[in-house]
Amino acid sequence: MEPSENQPLYAPQEPIFPRRVSGFFRTFKWWIMGITLGIYYLTPWVRWDRGPSLPDQAVLVDLAGRRFYFFWIEIWPHEFYFVAGLLIMAGLGLFLFTSALGRVWCGYTCPQTVWTDLFILVERWIEGDRNARVRLWNAKWDIRKWRLRLTKWIVWLMIAIATGGAWVFYFTDAPTLALDLVRFEAHPVAYITIAILTLTTFIFGGFLREQVCIYMCPWPRIQGAMMDDSTLTVAYRDWRGEPRGKKHQNTVGDCIDCMVCVNVCPMGIDIRDGQQMECITCALCIDACDDVMEKIGKPRGLIDYLALSDEEAERSGTPPRPIWQHILRPRTVLYTSLWSLVGLALLFALFIRPEIDLTVEPIRNPTFVTLSDGSVRNAYNIRLRNKHGEPRQFRISLSSEQVLRIGLEGQDRNIVTLDPDSSTQQRVYVTARPQDEAASSDRTELRFWIEDLESGERAYKNTTFNGRAN
């Protein structure tokens, strides 16, 4: 079908020049920006003693060694359920926050928002506030415009390089890699990763900004489905503000149509049009409007955190429900409980997790071997894991109600030595003599034990022994 004449197929990006704003939410967002960026840039430089064979880094994703180190926690590939659990918690946490506070993630902590905020800050320092930037946008490309634009792009680029650069430090020893990087001795993968992340940061933070939220990100759609009429979102009290008009005109509403809420909006929308997909609930319009309301001597809160359900109440003059009633609902309680349950399960799993570990793979091809004296022998592959930073010796033993003997392939004693932070596979033979009950019966329960000879730590796994009747 044909679009109507005045509607194009493609729309150019409308430039947005967010105005400086100050107030409670702006200050809160500066703090969040400082903390989140601080965590991102500084974490790889936090040191942690990891013994002689590993970099002394507190947070380290060792892809080559297939390990993840987080302070005192060490995650091995077979413990990936911790990561899955954290992702489930992140998902439930997002449900919780979205159903209670709308797109609070988008407005305050999403990297796209935080970096865009930082880029806008730089833009304002260099090119001035909104009006100056609008003038510069319309100005000819003279020397001044080039100078300002190039300065801005260079600073952006430096932030982008630092962003891409910080990312690679999570994967190897940060000080060593930093030196290698400046000496041009680092691995090409490091440079390529930095280049890609630099490019995306530069483009997303500097130029695409709100386009990322509106056109690229799936969250706005998904989050829309999680909100209901009790969810607190940024809204305009149109029953108080309308009809809007200039201060000295004889209008009834509180809104003086000063456009400041539109001018501060990083998404370029008018919140007075009601809830809309573009709004990331960054709350800057609340700060801006409150400022104006104070100046003209009207109560604050013309634009405010509001739930849809409040509208009816306020229109009819009854006081709105207190905030805790918006937040404490069956739905949010359910999300919080699920979130806590997963969290507790993960904590529990983390603390009962031994530093030494084994898995047992019974060899069932063949199920058993008859030896020349008539003994029946089963073989098992036991994988031993040493999560300590130093080599450890493990003794392998077994316990069973029946008489069974244990022997290790290639080892004279039942002791295996493991390198630091490593695993090894050891074949273990269990034998029942011809006269033993286990030799003639079908299956016998048994338990393999490993004992760290240094710390005395023990771990076990249960398995079965196949006799001749099997």
Add this chain to the structure above:
Amino acid sequence: MSETEIDEETGIDTTGHEWDGIKELNNPLPRWWLWCFYLTIIWGIGYTIAYPAWPLLSSATTGVLGYSTRAEVAAEIAEYEARNAELRTALANADLTTLPENPDLNRFAVAGGAAVFRSHCSQCHGSGAAGAKGYPNLLDDDWLWGGDIDTIAYTINHGIRNETDPDAHWSQMPAFGEILERGEIDQTVAFVQKLSGQEHDATLAEAGAVIFEEQCSACHGEAGLGDREQGAPNLTDAIWLYGGDADALHETITYSRFGVMPAWGQRLSPSDVNAVAAYVHQLGGGE
């Protein structure tokens, strides 16, 4: 639908699609999206020029970069071969008895031997090396020709009772059906059952002892313990290559057995032979 419908609320066209009363707005795409789309087309054209892409009658365009997945795999294989060349040479010339003292070489040998075993040996000896009737179980502690690693390597190299290698292990048990009476064979069977601690007819076994002494002890030994020099099995243990019950023993004594193993030294490289020897030796029965 041919008429354009304009949404009253927003003033924007709808696409004309409707689901349970919900209509879709026909918002314009962002211009940069269009540029990205053009970029992918340019990228696609460049890709088909650089890489193999367009099908021709008998093959396809090769691309100006000359890339091919086969060549890449071949290069990767060559790279691994080159990386392992030193280990292969070392393994081919290694003193096998001291192999475990060199953990890296030993690991290489066992892992490589496992692969060679699966390709060349598992057809008879089974993928788990547990053998079958007539094909020895390599997991147990009983060896016809010897279970130390050098003997295992020799057996793999030269094989058993084959026509192709003059150094193959060789021995042959006579078919006693042509030498002994049927009754005498029954007596011998009873004696062999006695030797291995099975239930047996004591009177038959007593007579069988004499026959065993005369006919069998030269190879199997007076006590029936066998002789690895001749590949003569130990008859007193619990392990039977062709079965240890009366019927199987009867068949063995009457018609004899003749198991053959190829000389793998003629087919495998010296390092592969040593690798299989190392693998078999660490399966649980190595001496």
